[in-house]
Amino acid sequence: MGNTRKYDEDAVLRARVLLLGSGRLDWRQEVDAYRVLATVSPAAYLPKLVGALTSYRGNHWRTADPEVELALHAEAAEAARRIGVDAPNRTRVLCDTLHSYQRSLFAAGRRAEGRAVCEELAEAGRYGRLAIVLAEEGRHGEAAELYGRHIVPGQADDASPWTLIEWAAELDAAGRREEALEVFAGLVDDSRGRAAADRGPLASLVWKLEQYGRMLRAAGRPAEEAAARREALALLARLAEGGEPVSWSNIQATWVTLLALSGRPDEPAATPEAPSPAFGVHPVHGWSPDVREGHFASIPALEEQTDALRASGDLPGLIVAQRRLTARRALRWETSGRRAEESLRPSFDEGVALARRPAGDPDALVRALADRSMFLLAVKRYEEAHADLAEAVALRPIVTRT
Known part of the structure; x- marks a missing residue:
């Protein structure tokens, strides 16, 4: 040797x-x-x-x-x-x-x-990646607890708006609805303060108010839902009149993340054996690569499903499937960097058209109008965004007492 x-x-x-x-x-x-x-x-x-x-x-x-x-x-x-x-x-x-x-x-x-x-x-x-992985596997309670152990609102360095959205999403998915609302209310308050000081875009506040309204409705608090919608409508009126007070770029990520989060109830429940996206997390910044790939790969099959539902005349099923498809297209649109309005708008227009059919559900029309309004806001069509949300608010009577 x-x-x-x-x-x-x-x-x-x-x-x-x-x-x-x-x-x-x-x-x-x-x-x-x-x-x-x-x-x-x-x-x-x-x-x-x-x-x-x-x-x-x-x-x-x-x-x-x-x-x-x-x-x-x-x-x-x-x-x-x-x-x-x-x-x-x-x-x-x-x-x-x-x-x-x-x-x-x-x-x-x-x-x-x-x-x-x-x-x-x-x-x-x-801890953030572990919380997301737990969420992808349907272990929402564990994910919510993990966020809660590390976040002290207003004090933790990592309690960014994105982290708070994720925490609220997991609390909600775990059935801890009131706690989720409390976290999200704090997020909305912070966004109000930033917008008032010209440190945050008005559009971001509108998107958060719309999601907050959805959460309030699900919690059976219609008066507060109506107040959130009225506030969003007033901000859209301001945007329609004068635009954003300060120039902002690349803020569509907030919109598309909240859109996907709003569609979680229509998606299959995640399990360790069949993981799904951690809704409330941006797909590029947080989703695991295998989950992201699988979610976008499901688009062709969902397109086939919507075609079959159109042919069958199942309008309620078509409205749900078409919205799931629209959310996926919106995610792909925002993350691809190719953000031509005309490539995505037809999906939102179809959602509204389907919900307007005589047999459509009024709640579905409210949701479709709000969805399109938030998209139009993302592409800076402020007057049209205001018109859609105004119609949605008018379709849902404002509650003045609890």
Whole structure:
């Protein structure tokens, strides 16, 4: 046998020379060098190894073999775990690396392993992904509890509007309706304050008020629902008259997320064996890759279903299926970056037309008009948005007493 120690020393020397050289290294050379050096000086080189592996994923993922890609994610995660607990930025590096690793596991269909990494992330302080995964598996009570353990409204750094929407959604899905309303009411109040100070768009407040009204109706509080709708209508009138006071961009994500959330009752219930989207979470920013892919892949089958329902004359079934399809199209429209109004508006127009049929349900028409109003708001058709919501409000008598 050869001299193993001598071989290791030679490998370390070659790695040091390679890294100190003036030539540009390709990713393989850099990673191989840090692999060697991390065995003899982990404190200095484990973070560099993680960085090199992360750089590989960032620069070459489009051409990498999926199995190679997953193996590199796993190696980076294992290297990050070995970084000393006292090392600078250790928690951030570990969490960022684990976050990338879990997404690759979900993308590969290895959901149980992905969930385990999310549990590890939660132990390190980043609980959001685990809450979303629990929601995708129908474990709404656990997800709501997880949010509740970490969020102190008005104090927690991570209690962003998005996080509060997610928490309210899980409370509602868990049957804790009053608690969900309390969280969402706080979100609406915060949005009012931001809009009043020109720190938030009026459109975002309108979308939140519309969702709040839906929640109030489901809770049997029609007077408060009517008040929320009247407030939204007044804001739309203001927008129709003068537009947004301050320029905002890329705010359609709020609209499409709340639209999808409003359609959750019509979707199949999620289970660990058949996960579904975590409604209330933006699909790009939060849904697991396998769930997102499956949700968008269901569009052709839903199109066939709506065609069959049109042919059968089942109007109530068609209205429900067509709205489910519209929500999916809206999600795809917003996340694709190709936001031509004419590509999506026909779906909302059809929803209104179906609900206007003589045999249609008045509640379905109110919902279809409100849906189209919120879409028109998203594409800055303020006058038309106001007209639709005004009709919806007129169709539902305003309650003046409880």
